[in-house]
Amino acid sequence: MNILEINNLRKVYNEGKIETKVTALKDINFKVKKGEFVAIMGESGSGKSTLLNLIATLDNPTSGEIILNNEEIKNKNDKEKARFRREKLGFVYQDFSLLNSLNIKDNIFLPLVLENTKYKEMEEKLNPIAKALKIDSLLYKFPYELSGGQKQRVAVARAIITNPEILLADEPTGALDSNSSMELLNIFEKINETGQTILMVTHSTMAAARASRVLFIKDGKIFYDLYKGEMTNEQMYEKLVKSQMIILAGGEGLE
Numbered sequence: 523m524n525i526l527e528i529n530n531l532r533k534v535y536n537e538g539k540i541e542t543k544v545t546a547l548k549d550i551n552f553k554v555k556k557g558e559f560v561a562i563m564g565e566s567g568s569g570k571s572t573l574l575n576l577i578a579t580l581d582n583p584t585s586g587e588i589i590l591n592n593e594e595i596k597n598k599n600d601k602e603k604a605r606f607r608r609e610k611l612g613f614v615y616q617d618f619s620l621l622n623s624l625n626i627k628d629n630i631f632l633p634l635v636l637e638n639t640k641y642k643e644m645e646e647k648l649n650p651i652a653k654a655l656k657i658d659s660l661l662y663k664f665p666y667e668l669s670g671g672q673k674q675r676v677a678v679a680r681a682i683i684t685n686p687e688i689l690l691a692d693e694p695t696g697a698l699d700s701n702s703s704m705e706l707l708n709i710f711e712k713i714n715e716t717g718q719t720i721l722m723v724t725h726s727t728m729a730a731a732r733a734s735r736v737l738f739i740k741d742g743k744i745f746y747d748l749y750k751g752e753m754t755n756e757q758m759y760e761k762l763v764k765s766q767m768i769i770l771a772g773g774e775g776l777e
């Protein structure tokens with residue numbers, strides 16, 4: 523079953539202003555099946571964040587379709603989009619985006635509070651997640667008291683507590699040291715094994731090697747679509763390094 527379908531997606535910023543017009547995405551087409559862990563790679567400025575923001579319903583495409591969970595996003599008004607984001611999507615950003623005025627528990631509860639969930643139900647949802655992410659001893663601390671890796675695990679807990687259809691991550695390891703990055707990627711793998719669909723934008727070849735599939739964006743299009751299949755993490759890493767070199771050199775000889 524496809525959880526996401528993107529057809530002829532185009533995004534032009536500042537259309538009509540000759541000096542500042544940017545065609546960030548020309549013609550993007552791909553489908554994501556439920557349970558896939560997809561990484562999106564591409565050079566700086568290739569449109570990765572633009573694509574994620576469109577899927578996240580935070581911006582509108584110039585043309586094309588985004589069908590998420592069998593719903594066409596452009597048919598929704600702002601209020602419906604906000605509700606859709608809260609109910610169907612989970613977000614993890616490079617900068618963690620936690621509120622310093624709330625303790626960890628309340629940060630994680632935030633999306634459920636917005637849905638008027640009962641406190642007991644929130645606690646029941648939190649307990650197994652906090653254990654799995656090893657943040658159960660941090661729940662009464664505040665974000666500024668945590669390390670980067672701990673903050674990112676809290677951000678993941680907040681993103682998955684609503685049981686989202688798709689977890690969207692923009693450079694989730696971007697601000698983490700190598701140990702914390704590994705830990706986070708292990709968590710993503712585990713969450714994915716439970717059936718969670720993940721779409722992750724990353725510059726890190728190491729991070730992308732953990733995904734079950736990697737999409738490369740170039741010249742506003744999906745230039746290469748690589749499935750991990752039976753490859754190990756190490757083999758996928760090698761393959762990604764090689765593929766990136768070939769893509770940089772123009773793309774001829776990609777298999």
Ligand SMILES: Nc1ncnc2c1ncn2[C@@H]1O[C@H](COP(=O)(O)OP(=O)(O)OP(=O)(O)O)[C@@H](O)[C@H]1O
Pocket residue numbers: 535536544545546564565566567568569570571572573
């Ligand atoms: N709000 C905006 N207004 C105008 N141009 C924008 C806007 N956001 C992005 N762009 C332009 O669109 C293009 C794609 O940007 P985007 O941030 O999606 O790339 P990216 O692949 O995520 O880059 P990076 O890896 O550096 O984060 C770039 O040329 C960028 O300057």
